[in-house]
Amino acid sequence: MKYILMMTGTKAGVDTYRAWSKKDIETHFAFLKNLNKELSEVGELVANEPLAAPDQAKVVHAGKDGTPITDGVFPEAKEFLLGYWIVDVESPQRAYEIAARLSAGPGPGGVPTNMPIEVRQIMSRKTDEMA
Amino acid sequence: MTTGPSEIPLEQLLRELTPQVLGAVTRRFHDFAAGEDAVQEALLAAATQWPREGVPDNPRGWLIQVAARRMTDYLRGEEARRRRESVVATGISAEAPAPEGEAEVEEDDTLTLFFMCCHPSLTSSSAIALTLRAVGGLTTPEIAKAFLVPEATMAQRISRAKQSIKASGVPFRLPTSQEQVERLRAVLHVLYLIFNEGYTSSAGPHLQRLELSHEAIRLARCVHALLPGGAEVAGLLALMLLTNARRAARTGPDEQLIPLTNQDRTLWDQAEIAEGVALLTAALSKGSIGPYQLQAAIAAVHDEAARAEDTDWPQILALYELLIGMFDNPMVALNHAIVAAMVHGPSKGLELLDALDSDARIAGHHRLSAVRAHLLEMAGDHEASITHYRLAANRATSVPERNYLITQAARLSEGTLEVTSDSPNHGSTSSRKP
Numbered sequence: 001m002k003y004i005l006m007m008t009g010t011k012a013g014v015d016t017y018r019a020w021s022k023k024d025i026e027t028h029f030a031f032l033k034n035l036n037k038e039l040s041e042v043g044e045l046v047a048n049e050p051l052a053a054p055d056q057a058k059v060v061h062a063g064k065d066g067t068p069i070t071d072g073v074f075p076e077a078k079e080f081l082l083g084y085w086i087v088d089v090e091s092p093q094r095a096y097e098i099a100a101r102l103s104a105g106p107g108p109g110g111v112p113t114n115m116p117i118e119v120r121q122i123m124s125r126k127t128d129e130m131a
Numbered sequence: 132m133t134t135g136p137s138e139i140p141l142e143q144l145l146r147e148l149t150p151q152v153l154g155a156v157t158r159r160f161h162d163f164a165a166g167e168d169a170v171q172e173a174l175l176a177a178a179t180q181w182p183r184e185g186v187p188d189n190p191r192g193w194l195i196q197v198a199a200r201r202m203t204d205y206l207r208g209e210e211a212r213r214r215r216e217s218v219v220a221t222g223i224s225a226e227a228p229a230p231e232g233e234a235e236v237e238e239d240d241t242l243t244l245f246f247m248c249c250h251p252s253l254t255s256s257s258a259i260a261l262t263l264r265a266v267g268g269l270t271t272p273e274i275a276k277a278f279l280v281p282e283a284t285m286a287q288r289i290s291r292a293k294q295s296i297k298a299s300g301v302p303f304r305l306p307t308s309q310e311q312v313e314r315l316r317a318v319l320h321v322l323y324l325i326f327n328e329g330y331t332s333s334a335g336p337h338l339q340r341l342e343l344s345h346e347a348i349r350l351a352r353c354v355h356a357l358l359p360g361g362a363e364v365a366g367l368l369a370l371m372l373l374t375n376a377r378r379a380a381r382t383g384p385d386e387q388l389i390p391l392t393n394q395d396r397t398l399w400d401q402a403e404i405a406e407g408v409a410l411l412t413a414a415l416s417k418g419s420i421g422p423y424q425l426q427a428a429i430a431a432v433h434d435e436a437a438r439a440e441d442t443d444w445p446q447i448l449a450l451y452e453l454l455i456g457m458f459d460n461p462m463v464a465l466n467h468a469i470v471a472a473m474v475h476g477p478s479k480g481l482e483l484l485d486a487l488d489s490d491a492r493i494a495g496h497h498r499l500s501a502v503r504a505h506l507l508e509m510a511g512d513h514e515a516s517i518t519h520y521r522l523a524a525n526r527a528t529s530v531p532e533r534n535y536l537i538t539q540a541a542r543l544s545e546g547t548l549e550v551t552s553d554s555p556n557h558g559s560t561s562s563r564k565p
Contacts, residue, residue, distance in 0.1 A: 001528075002279075043257075043288030046280050088280050090254050124529045126328065 002046060002122040003095035005085040005102060007115055011054045012076050024108050031105050039087060039098065050083040086122065095119050141181060144190060145174050146349075149268030152194040154240025157303050160202050163247065164293040167265050169201035170194070174268060241266065242357045243305050245350075248292075249318040252299050257292035258321045259328070264289055266353075267346055277343050278328070315358075319367050319423065322351050326371050344375055355410075365414035366424030372407035373430035376400040388535040392439040404434045422458040425450055444473040461493035465502055477510040497526035501536055508543065517543045 020028070039045035057080055058070045085102070089095050099117040107113040139147075149170065156166040173194045187193040248262040260278075263269045269277075275285035306314045329343025351368040358364050380394035411427045429450050436442040451467040464487055472480025484503050493499050504519035520540035527533035 040283065041287055041291075043284050043291055045284055088256070088278075088284065090256060121528050123527070123533065125531065126529055 001090075001092070001095075002086060002088050002124075003092070004120050004122055005087065005095065005099045006118040006120070007082045007084070007102065008079045008118060009054075009082050009115065010077055010079060011074070014054055014080075014082065020108055024106070024110075027106050027110065035101060035105075039085075044087045044089055044094075044098075046086040046088050048083070048085045051081060054078075054080040054082075092119075092121070095121075141178065141186070144186070145177060145194075146268035148191050148194055149174065150241040150244045150266045150353075151191055151239055152198060153265055154244055155195050156198045156202060157244075158240060159199065160206070161303070162202075163303060164290075164297050165205055166198070166202060167293060169198040169205065171264070171270070172201050173198035175270075239357075240303075241353060243303060245318050245354060245357075246306055246311075246314050247296060247301060247303065249314070249321040250296060250299065250301055251314070251317050253292055253295060255321065255324055257288055257295070258317075259325055260285060260288050261292040261296075262321055262350070263325065263346065267350060269346070315361065315364070318354065319363060322347050322354070323367060323423075325350070326374075344371070344378075347371060348375065360417070362414040362417045362419045363421040363423045365410045366421060366427050369407040369411040369414065370423055370427035370430055372403045372410070373427055373434050376403035376407065376434060382531070386531060387538070388531045390535075391433060394439075396437060396439075399434065404431075407431065407434070420453075422454060425454040425457075429454070442473075444470060448474045461487060461490050461496075462498070464490075465493065465498055469502055469505070472506050472509060477506045480506045481510070495526065497523045497528070497532070497536070500526060501532075504536075504539065513543050513546070 017025075036045060036048055054074070057074070058072045059074075060068045060070050063069045085098070087095060087098055089098070096119060099119050103115050103117050104112040105115070152173065153167060153170045156170055157163045160166055176197055177190070177194060181187070181190075244266050245262070248265050249258045253261065260274055263274050263277075264271065271286050271289060272282050274289075275282040278285065305311070326344050326347035329345070329347060348368070348371050351364070351371055355361070355364050355368050376399050377391070377394060379400070380396065380398035381389055381391075383389055407427065408431050411424060411431055414424050415428070429447055432443055432447050432450070448467075448470045451463070451470050454463055455467055464483070468480045468483035468487070471483055481503065484499065484506065487499060488494055500519045500523035504516045504523055507513075507516035507519060517540045520536050520543065524533050524536035524540065527536060
């Protein structure tokens with residue numbers, strides 16, 4: 001079963017990461033790199049992508065003639081998707097376990113960030129009618 | 132070989148030879164993990180050379196020879212590595228044992244390989260991947276594509292599965308007859324899972340997907356040929372055939388799911404049905420009835436009805452009652468409730484569903500809500516039915532099933548008075564559809 005683990009945060013939250021020390025940033029990146037390596041080695045990692053910062057986020061809808069109308073000014077409290085992992089695991093518990101690992105990633109001074117990770121199952125296109 | 136090599140498509144020939152070649156190489160070099168890689172390389176070499184140069188007279192011997200050469204190279208490399216790492220000579224010779232005659236390769240180790248790849252110490256996803264590669268002769272990219280995961284992920288999954296087998300020290304020989312019953316159950320379960328995984332729609336972005344259900348049928352045929360007396364092996368093969376026979380009828384042009392009762396039965400594959408029924412009849416006569424045979428028998432009763440209204444529901448109900456007695460599975464219990472409703476009316480079915488609400492394995496599952504919605508509709512309680520169809524749609528994890536459930540809810544809402552109440556009141560069966 002495949003799950004997407006979504007790391008979300010506000011623009012204000014992202015701004016605080018920018019203030020982390022170089023050492024803290026390096027520790028965090030090393031943590032992410034190792035976790036990805038580990039998930040890949042156990043054959044669970046399907047995809048992982050970080051997203052560009054919320055500053056660049058736009059919400060688009062079609063105008064009357066179909067032309068894009070973009071909206072790029074958001075309230076400070078708006079939650080943005082910062083990055084995602086797609087994993088193929090044996091059970092939902094395993095997906096939660098990986099999400100908890102991500103949430104426990106080191107922040108300033110090595111203290112876990114405790115970032116919320118949204119865990120959602122990815123729908124399959126399969127059906128079965130046996131039994 | 133009964134059929135001349137030139138009459139079989141190359142890909143099929145290579146897949147059929149894979150387990151025989153791997154068995155011979157593993158037996159000679161006592162290293163399943165490395166042998167498996169060597170055989171894949173030999174298959175690749177054959178796939179590029181044979182179309183150009185023609186299929187050799189003895190394709191199996193050719194593959195064994197090429198794989199053995201790869202193994203020898205590998206062992207030399209390993210020995211050189213050990214020499215570099217240690218001043219002490221290991222004394223292990225990298226020379227391949229002298230090639231032995233055809234007598235050695237006559238032994239068919241396919242069954243041993245099945246048992247090894249479906250070892251209970253492996254997770255089901257690892258066992259599936261390893262079985263498809265080592266016994267099925269599929270390549271890692273093909274398997275990765277079939278499961279929609281990146282090739283590197285699948286390669287790691289297979290490599291780890293081989294490492295676990297190596298670490299567990301399972302000897303390369305058939306399990307003892309005592310173990311075989313339990314181990315065969317694991318093999319059949321893995322094949323069942325492969326079939327189910329492949330029982331998907333073939334349209335859409337995954338048009339190039341390998342037909343896993345066909346692979347599962349091919350592998351089940353192979354186990355059946357090796358164990359012709361196994362009634363449950365025949366039962367599983369029959370179940371696959373009798374289910375696969377409906378494949379063309381079960382989805383519409385836009386991939387929408389068509390339930391059994393609405394399928395165009397002229398699209399059912401009569402040859403597959405006949406083969407499944409014949410296999411099942413022979414298996415049942417052996418007298419050791421198991422869950423796969425019973426499920427196949429249920430599928431056969433459905434398949435034998437020319438129209439949905441001709442279905443022999445009392446017979447299906449009797450089969451479900453037998454099945455429930457030997458196979459504690461909530462999905463089976465769910466189907467039993469539907470069938471009981473067909474025979475004794477929806478209230479009997481709904482009563483059985485209430486008992487499932489406290490079964491942690493299925494409580495909260497979309498199928499439970501979907502069946503409840505269906506039975507409530509049969510009972511004429513459309514409001515409650517709509518509520519449960521929508522609840523089921525929100526819980527579904529498969530796109531075609533979700534779309535089907537949304538459509539059912541929409542169909543009922545259009546046919547009934549628009550009700551604003553969102554209360555799932557099962558008791559209120561008054562304001563019915565005109």
